[in-house]
Amino acid sequence: MSYLLSKNKKNDNNGLIQKVTPQSANWKYVGFEVQALAKSSSINIESLSDEICVVILSGKVDASTRTESWQNIGERMSVFERKAPYSIYSPADDFVSLTALTDVEVAICRAPGKGGYQAKLITPEQCQYETRGINTNTRHVCNILFANETADSLLVCEVITPSGNWSSYPPHKHDTDAAPTETQLEETYYHKIDPPQGFVFQRVYNDDRSLDETMSVEDGDLVMVPEGYHPVGVPHGYQSYYLNVMAGPSRNWIFNNDPDHEWIIAQDI
Numbered sequence: 001m002s003y004l005l006s007k008n009k010k011n012d013n014n015g016l017i018q019k020v021t022p023q024s025a026n027w028k029y030v031g032f033e034v035q036a037l038a039k040s041s042s043i044n045i046e047s048l049s050d051e052i053c054v055v056i057l058s059g060k061v062d063a064s065t066r067t068e069s070w071q072n073i074g075e076r077m078s079v080f081e082r083k084a085p086y087s088i089y090s091p092a093d094d095f096v097s098l099t100a101l102t103d104v105e106v107a108i109c110r111a112p113g114k115g116g117y118q119a120k121l122i123t124p125e126q127c128q129y130e131t132r133g134i135n136t137n138t139r140h141v142c143n144i145l146f147a148n149e150t151a152d153s154l155l156v157c158e159v160i161t162p163s164g165n166w167s168s169y170p171p172h173k174h175d176t177d178a179a180p181t182e183t184q185l186e187e188t189y190y191h192k193i194d195p196p197q198g199f200v201f202q203r204v205y206n207d208d209r210s211l212d213e214t215m216s217v218e219d220g221d222l223v224m225v226p227e228g229y230h231p232v233g234v235p236h237g238y239q240s241y242y243l244n245v246m247a248g249p250s251r252n253w254i255f256n257n258d259p260d261h262e263w264i265i266a267q268d269i
Contacts, residue, residue, distance in 0.1 A: 008220030031110030051113030059104030111247035171229035
């Protein structure tokens with residue numbers, strides 16, 4: 001199994017589905033965790049030296065930080081409902097406390113924080129939707145904590161890719177700290193599949209192929225992208241969801257396409 005693939009851990013860890021730290025991933029910036037909560041259970045998430053974005057993937061919760069509180073937030077019961085999520089942003093040296101009003105799945109996105117912004121609720125109305133590509137290159141993007149919202153380091157978005165389509169395609173990379181031509185961003189892909197017995201394929205590779213991993217990814221699995229290009233292919237009969245978390249030396253998403261495949265963009269215009 002590829003060292004870039006973290007398998008679904010839900011059955012082994014009392015609801016902990018995924019946990020990746022900078023130490024376990026052997027990188028500097030991104031931490032990521034997914035936790036399933038049973039109805040009426042609670043969790044307290046300390047931000048410590050990080051800023052965090054807690055994404056309510058499914059279910060409803062009451063939530064609070066050191067200075068704010070919100071009741072009965074969350075609307076969708078599945079990430080495939082085509083509704084934007086509710087999310088809570090917390091700066092460094094704060095916390096997010098959640099009480100589950102239904103069975104809940106939450107994603108905890110982390111990156112180094114400077115304490116420059118206040119805790120806030122990000123509602124579905126504050127998210128930004130866009131559709132990218134055409135034909136079998138079509139995918140639907142929801143920006144949660146991107147250019148639509150301020151933060152110190154974190155970039156968070158989610159993507160639905162229809163049956164038979166490709167996503168993060170043509171292959172692109174953002175692994176060089178050379179703004180304004182490219183920025184260096186570590187990235188995680190948290191995958192969900194509908195129906196859940198399906199799988200997708202993700203390849204992570206660089207120009208000289210010193211990194212070249214192709215993975216069969218199942219529901220609840222996570223792929224780490226430390227560098228290189230990272231396209232996703234979805235088989236017929238299934239649709240793909242993934243939550244992306246990115247962070248690096250600067251909070252700016254500037255990528256470059258694989259020159260071998262960039263011709264596809266001109267064809268699609």
